[in-house]
Amino acid sequence: MGIDVRNKVNPDRIRRFQDYANRIRPQKTVGINLAWAFLVGGAISLFGQGVMWAFEHEGFSSQAAATPTSIVLVGMGALLTGLGWYDRIVKRGGMGGSLPITGFANAIVAPAMEYRSEGLVLGIGAKLFTVAGPVLVYGMAMAFLVGVARYLLGTS
Amino acid sequence: MAVQRSGESSYQIEGVYLGQTAAVVGPKEGEGPLADWFDRIWPDEGTRYPSYEKAEQALLSEAESIALDKSNMTWSDVDVVVGGDLLDQLITTNFDARSHSRPMLGVFSACASFTEGLALASLILGQGGPSTALVTAASHHLSAERQFRFPLELGYQRSPTASWTATASGVAVLSTRRSDLRIDSLTIGRVLDWGSHDPNDMASAMAPAAVDTMVRHLEAMGETQAHYDAIVTGDLGRFGLTLAQHLAAEEYHVSLGEKLQDCGEMLYDIQQQDVHNGGSGPGCSAGVFSGYFAENLRSGRLHRILLVATGALFSPKSYQQGESIPGIAHAIAITRQEEGQ
Structure with missing residues (x-):
């Protein structure tokens, strides 16, 4: 199924066009994007670390402090999404905004807000995980594989 | 009235005229360089409506009302409505049509729907069918984001070649009643697929179709680009303009130069408004034509233009399944009747 046949166009003409398009296509500014991702992702992580220290200061052990810290960060991500600000953070910070747990909250809350016009069941219910779904599916699949490997290797 | 075929899919039209036009746009479009040319600018994206789909319908129906008011017409004077939009099953056009209940032809060529509508209406009016048609197209940035x-x-981050679906609607009255602006000729586009795959770069998918239609139109009419004050594409954007100029020059030996303009590139201040490649959507060419170009033709600043709206014919499913993105473009030439002609 060659496109030259479909279009009755000289394939060389298509190749020349695509070559030219590839040559002049505006590219992402990778360097600047990486710097922003580092700053934004770093700032969120720093904030999370601060929250964790605050819980430790209140007498939580460092292991016990992790859970309430996650809850605070998820709450922050959800709040900022609801206020319509989180998408601006990611627009600037890219993966630096998407990857931390606040970004996961954004990926859940954004569809929840989006699909409420289609109802509680077929809207929010069915589409809540449209963005975060792959993370859950492959995250759980990987956790299963690692668990099996650990069992087979006999480490506990 | 007459329609004369010329070449494979080009037609010369006699006795069909462009009457009043109207354009209603969103707030971002109203901050762009063409703000003064629109009939109405919304203060927000339509948050007063229960959904952005409903907002898009309202955007369309407002432009229709303005066009009818300007023409001193009521809905009963409209013999047929020819319109299109981007949303699945044309819900904007069809749901708006249940309020006016006039005979309706829904069309889809994605962002080329407006010129498909103009072409179809010109052909049927020119052959003694209906005598007055309303041609419409609309898009809303937020409903398109939801769908696509x-x-x-x-x-998420947009790529530099991504376009910004315009919140805009454009409506044109076509009539067999004589007026200053005449529908001159048209070319029905064909679907071309040159193997582009990136939905964030529709310019690469549409530029071949735009140039193909343009060149076939000029050939069929025995014209050159010199016969037009402007050749206007729909939403190729900044990158697409460069591609189209290059393609026309290198492969077809047509030097378009400054004559080639693009509604999507004109609608926004691309640097200041952060729209990356420029505007897109059926409402983009419809709004910019109905506002800016139609007014400039009426005032005599432009005498003859070729509007070549461009469409990328993909769906979210088709590109997820790995299909390439076909493009289409329909062209329509509009001429100002000089005194005594």
């Missing part, structure tokens, strides 16, 4: 991309509040 991600939930609105989800953060």
